[in-house]
Amino acid sequence: MKKFIQVLLVIVIPEIIIFSLIATYNPDIVPMPFDNSKIQRVQRDSFPADHSTFEELQKDFKTGQEVTAACLECHTERGKEFMKSEHWKWVKKDTSVAGKIIELGKENVPNNFCIGVSSNEKLCSKCHAGYGYGGKNFDFTDQNNIDCLACHDNTGTYKKGKGGDPAPSVNLAQVAQHIGFPNKENCGSCHYKGGGGNNVKHGDLESALNSCSREVDVHMNDKANLECTECHITHNHKISGNVYTVSTSNENRSTCTQCHTNTPHKSKTLNNHFNQIACQTCHIPTYAKVNTTKVFWDWSTAGKMRDGQPYHEEKEISEDSIWEYGSKHGTGILAKNLEPDYVWFNGNSDIHMFDDRITETPLVLNKLLGSYDDNINPQNPEHPSKIYPVKIMRGKQIYDYNYKTLIQPHTFGPKGSGAYWSDFDWHTSAKTGMEKLGKPYSGKYDFVATESYWLLNHMVSPKEESLTCESCHSRNSRLTKLEGFYLPGRDKNNYIETGGILFIIITVLGVIAHSTLRVLSKKKHI
Template sequence: MKKYAILFLALFIPLFIIALMSAQGSDNEQIAEEEELKLVNYVLKANRVEREVVDHTSFDILKQDFENAHKVTEACLSCHTERHIEIMESPHWLWERDEVLEGKGVVSLGKKNILNNFCIGISGSEATCTRCHIGYGWVDKSFDFTEKTNIDCLVCHDNTGTYKKEKGVGGYPKASVNLNYVATNIGSPGRENCGVCHFWGGGGNNVKHGDLDKAMLDCSPEVDVHMTTDGEDMSCIECHVTENHNITGKLYALSSENKNRVTCEQCHTDKPHDNVIIDDHYNRVACQTCHIPYYAKANSTKMIWDWSTAGKLDEDGNAMHQNDAEGNHKYMSIKGTFIWDDNVEPEYFWFNGIANHQLLEDKIESFPVQMNSLDGSYKDKGLFKKSMKPSKIWPVKVHRGRQIYDPVNQTLIQPKLWDKEAGKGAYWVDFDWQVAAQKGMDYVGMPFSGEYEFVETEMYWPLNHQVSPREQSLKCIDCHVRQGGRLESLNDFYLPGRDHKAGVEIVGVLLIIFSIIGVLAHASCRFVSGKRCRMNNLNI
């Protein structure tokens, strides 16, 4: 009977080891769901003591009917002295910062001068675009960035929800706004203050980012586990920590260097899991890759913008506006054709935190034009590299466009888009690309050949918001699978469970076979030697 038991164990143990290795992935997932949340530099909502805000209704200087918005700023600075100096050094005020671009050196880069494949750029259309600027009166290049009363304090600190900016007047508030009421009811910035611009960039809700959406003002955990009103109910500035009006966090659509960033590690550490295998993924996989499996969860985001179809008018010569079944605009005479999507699976790229940009003066060298290429590769391990940190796999929204360019000069074109009057060359009013291109390029001091065509472009938006509950994060099988995995497009490295290399797999199979043969041989020897020992004992 003993010999059969030995043979059974000889066969069972190798199979058990193989089954155990196969089950390791699901065990890791279960551990990840049950582990305790690690937090640093953050106070949970249940333990939080809300900071009291000074009652501004008691200040005599605010008890007046302000004749204009500049007077409100003047009153604010009479107490908050020197704050204007901090603000005037910030990118939120300047809409530019010095950034190092590969092959181009130090470049002043920002919303003030960068191009994108949404509304292209603000130059020549400042009066309407600066509705999202934290200032008053920026309607053209003559705006005075040194005048402290041009600062708009209320747009960030209004706690009434009644402060609204007017369209096309360079950032001034609507005439209906009660400036006295708003000025006496201010406090720290909330989600509404940040979202009024960052949710609505590109001309509509969730147009640009895909992970910044008005739904986050009051959302479920499934939309955003941090900002849900059923959970921690976090505000933007709890991650985007601010000191002296310097707000941490930068957007790769407008910047290039890996500096002043907001990271998951600042609260969750670089080893947030009670599992070595999962924590080891942190070295080459961004937290966002697993924890943002989808974006645009509540409302659609714009995925494609085709400017080449713009300019169609109805039979009466009026501009058209057509919506899709969900109410998103699918065609506008002033902007062209759009394609939207929701619950979008990200695209994945190696990224080391450094980006480059196609500037207005840059020659187009490849198609589609990369508006902001992300640097990184599997071979970029960080040592002696530009970023000094290894590239990681990141989830990205890729926005694809088709926009105007100069085929002779081989440069993108900044057209003049907006004006309040017809006959000034603005495309949104006059619908003449030739004139709009000439006016726009003259405004920025760049040559225009007189010819234009439309070119395909791509723009990359690394995802950081709309983090899912951990039980909805990606599982091992989402990537480590032979076909249809999330990382199918990243084929510059060997991914266990996905990739098939005959040599590696033959060696692996042979090792398993030899191991089984070795176990069987060992068991047979033990069986034979044991039998001989018993026979010898009987002879004795």
């Protein structure tokens, strides 16, 4: 009994105490006071006056230009301001990797959706914030051509029609009297539809955001109801935020930390992760959560006919993905509930332009720059590179076989104009397209595999659905493709692993052999 109590006191009770502490104590908590303060939602310094009472707007407006003229009577400086903006010019000045100032825009930057705008301007007017846009003759200097209403309509009734003019059904006076700050429907009317349909291009920007649940987007859902401009802060029509298919430098970005602090978690470890991991990486576990986005577009198969007629067909290839074929567009795959890819990214990108030669396949149209080495580079105390989630759009598009440059095909136009969607001839389409672009075409074309990278920033999931440790720290890590650093749980050294396991196996075999011999020798030392 005494012995038993001694064992209890010396071994059992101390171990129970020690191990209950080891199993429960959580030291990974940021010491109080915990600072999770968020900047208050942006406070406007002014709110739109009630425009319905303004005499200038009590007119029967016949055209959009008339409305704009009325706007500019009071807002005298806004027109000049807006004409400098990217929304007007569709070109932005940025600094290239080499440090050169370059101009990037829909004119000179090809993508792997509809490829480019030149020679297809008539379609562009669907979105361009100008009246009458539709070719080289558009007067970019006439302030009256600015489409104020596309962004400032607060009635929800404004629509763009033919040539970028207001649709005939729009009551211009009514809209003009009810203008205000742009809301998400205004921005979304264009930005949701990039690539030719809802959510096709981005995968994280789509019409579902107009009204959704917290699961779809913690910021823009019906309850929190943030507007785009609360993060994309705008001063004098200059809007913050980059899309890295037409941006190259780490300037003017909209970031999570505008509102959230750099240390938003209660766990020190999670806060430390911010040195290497962007917020989006954990907090956007899936994209295209509601509607499908296009992930693959192969133009090279376009042009097949059925009974001499162009056709279109779709097949469901899985619960979340659709295969489609169209004579005009070729083969495509649309998918939803997708797991992002991940890249090191430091805010800079290298954009492939029409003039650039193709040196690799697949050709990456916008290389997102950054690496782990860049992250730990002591010359960069800010550690610019972090891991970001991206959608990778893969495609196959036309290029000049001799010049090794991408081709801008002419796609939209009447029969006989060389437009591919009417004539279905790549050669003439390439020829007329490149002519309008003002670039040479050698006469021989082929198709090249291309990739474009789309950073995922929107449709942030609730914290309960964010990634867990195992999403990355495990053998089937989401970060499998990222190299150059050791990630606990993901990485192992095959020599150590094999050696270690062999060592254990040999030990076990030794034990088995030795004990068997002892038993067989049938002596007292069993």
